[in-house]
Amino acid sequence: MNFDFNAELHARPSIYFSGPAFIDHIALIPQQFAGLRRTDPVVVTEGNEKVRSQLEYHTEFITLTVVRELDKDATEWPNSELSLDDIHLLADAPDAEIVCRTSILISSAMPPSLGEALERLNFGDTAVSQVGGGDATICSDFRVRDDRASRIVLFNRGLNAYRLGRMVRRVCEIETYRSMALRGLPEARRLAPHLDAFDGTLVKLTKQNLATSPSEHKSLLDEITSLSSEIISAAAATRNRFGATAAYAQIVEERITELRETHVEGFQRFGVFVARRFKPAIRSCAATALRLDRLSMAATHLIDLLQTRIQVEIEYQNSLQIQAMADRAAVQVKIQRAVEGFSIIAISYYLLSLVKTGIEALEHAGIHVDPLVMLLCIPITIFAVFLTVIRVKHALKSDTRAFG
Numbered sequence: 001m002n003f004d005f006n007a008e009l010h011a012r013p014s015i016y017f018s019g020p021a022f023i024d025h026i027a028l029i030p031q032q033f034a035g036l037r038r039t040d041p042v043v044v045t046e047g048n049e050k051v052r053s054q055l056e057y058h059t060e061f062i063t064l065t066v067v068r069e070l071d072k073d074a075t076e077w078p079n080s081e082l083s084l085d086d087i088h089l090l091a092d093a094p095d096a097e098i099v100c101r102t103s104i105l106i107s108s109a110m111p112p113s114l115g116e117a118l119e120r121l122n123f124g125d126t127a128v129s130q131v132g133g134g135d136a137t138i139c140s141d142f143r144v145r146d147d148r149a150s151r152i153v154l155f156n157r158g159l160n161a162y163r164l165g166r167m168v169r170r171v172c173e174i175e176t177y178r179s180m181a182l183r184g185l186p187e188a189r190r191l192a193p194h195l196d197a198f199d200g201t202l203v204k205l206t207k208q209n210l211a212t213s214p215s216e217h218k219s220l221l222d223e224i225t226s227l228s229s230e231i232i233s234a235a236a237a238t239r240n241r242f243g244a245t246a247a248y249a250q251i252v253e254e255r256i257t258e259l260r261e262t263h264v265e266g267f268q269r270f271g272v273f274v275a276r277r278f279k280p281a282i283r284s285c286a287a288t289a290l291r292l293d294r295l296s297m298a299a300t301h302l303i304d305l306l307q308t309r310i311q312v313e314i315e316y317q318n319s320l321q322i323q324a325m326a327d328r329a330a331v332q333v334k335i336q337r338a339v340e341g342f343s344i345i346a347i348s349y350y351l352l353s354l355v356k357t358g359i360e361a362l363e364h365a366g367i368h369v370d371p372l373v374m375l376l377c378i379p380i381t382i383f384a385v386f387l388t389v390i391r392v393k394h395a396l397k398s399d400t401r402a403f404g
Contacts, residue, residue, distance in 0.1 A: 014165035015054055020070035022078045023104040024149070025172040026087055027179065028096035029061045053090055060244070061099060063176060064091050073107045077121050080147060100179035101149040102172060106164070110137060110155045114264075121153060127274075128267035131259040132167055135159050138259070138270050150175065167259075174255045177248040178278055184245030185281045187238050188288040194234060195288070198295050201227050202302065209306055214313050221306055228299035235292040242289040249282040344389055348382045355381070 050069040055062065066082060080103060088094045111117035114137070118126050124141040131138050135158035144150050152171060156164055205224050212220050256271040263269055355377050359369045 013054075014162075014169045015052055015065060015067050016161045016165040017052075017067055017069055018161040018164065019106075020073045020108050021106040022068045022070060022074070022080075023102075023106070023168060023172075024064075024066040024068075024080055024082050025100075025102045025104065025176070026064045026082075026091075026098060027061050027100040027176045028064065028087070028091050028093055028098055030091075030093040031095040031097075055091060061176075061180065062091050062093060062096065063172075065172065066090075070106075073109055074105060075120060077103075077105065077151065080149065098148060099183070100176050101147070102175040103147075103149045103151050104168060104171060105151070105153045106168070107153065107155050110157055114139075115266075118153070121151070123151070123153075126267060127270045127272070128264040129259065129261040129270040130264055131261055131270075132159055132163060133260055134262060135163070136167060137264065138171065139267075140270065142273065170255045170258055174252055174274065177251045177255070178274065181245045181248035181252060181278075182281055184238075184241045184285040187241050188285045191234060191238065191288055191292070195291055195295065198227065198231055202295065202298055206302055209302065209309070214310075217306065217310050217313070221303070221310070224299060224303050224306060228296070228303060231292065231296045231299055235289075235296055238289070238292070242285050245282060245285045249278070252278065340389060340393075344382065344385050347385045348378075351381045351385065352378060 052067045054065045064087060088096060118139060123139065124143060126139050126141045128137060128139045137155040138152060140150065140152040142150055159167060205220065205227065208220055256274060259271060261269050261271050356374065359374060362369050
């Protein structure tokens, strides 16, 4: 695998500059990302040293940052020179979707009246913070204008070119990753009614599991399996999105912490404004992902319970069959013993008939046989047949144990 892992350490450089400037920062998601990924940023000056463009490739989006240095502090908001076609051309992604566009105005002096300056810049209800240990002030009303850009103004009091570049990068990353994180919110809202339906169905099937007769187990198992498949499908379809949302949200929180904000009298802090409106959306996504996982586990447990119940029922049926077989075997043993008794009588009767025939033949030959002989032959014959049958049974049992 030919990949420079060390290049990741240098994949997000800041654009360093000093003095007044106007920055356009755009995040785009190309329709076809294959072949566009790279680790090194692309910097373009286009023959104008005061305008620099930097293109960066992330896991699922591209960012384009254009820095235009100004000759003096702007009293009104500058017009962006980037059209939609320019953005697609610079990003080399004509079919890309714009996820976030942020315009940042850098002013080198703090105005005497912050409220009046913000009003001239057409800012509404504004969040303001001192950042960088008090060396700069950042302001934004977080409203998206007609050019689909939110506006931020940064009044620089003591940041050098390097610190200013890094501060601008943090602000751009806050806006970019905030927008990317919120891409999970529509998925969470879309899933909400489905999750309610899953909950209701799961409760219904759980109750059915308690009252269903063994003959209906198969249909109930089919319904639970179908529900489990729908839940797993929904979880698989949104797992990457919710995972990315959690990762982007963590980056936003880290970048807000790195601003080192302090309060400005009369204004809400920049980071507090973002967090109060951003965290509930992130928690909704996290709650939806957690709810999906728990529904999947509950459906799996219900399947296990039903399968256990079916297995117990099968084992009970097997035990009944085994008992019935044992009963039949006992009856067969009794019948076999009765047959053995009858066989002893039958064989004895047959042998005694032979003896009688022999005695009668002797009588006809003129040899007289005392009737007492015939009488004595009866118990002797029966006893001999009985011993023979017992020996045969013992011999068969011995053979069975030998082969067993």
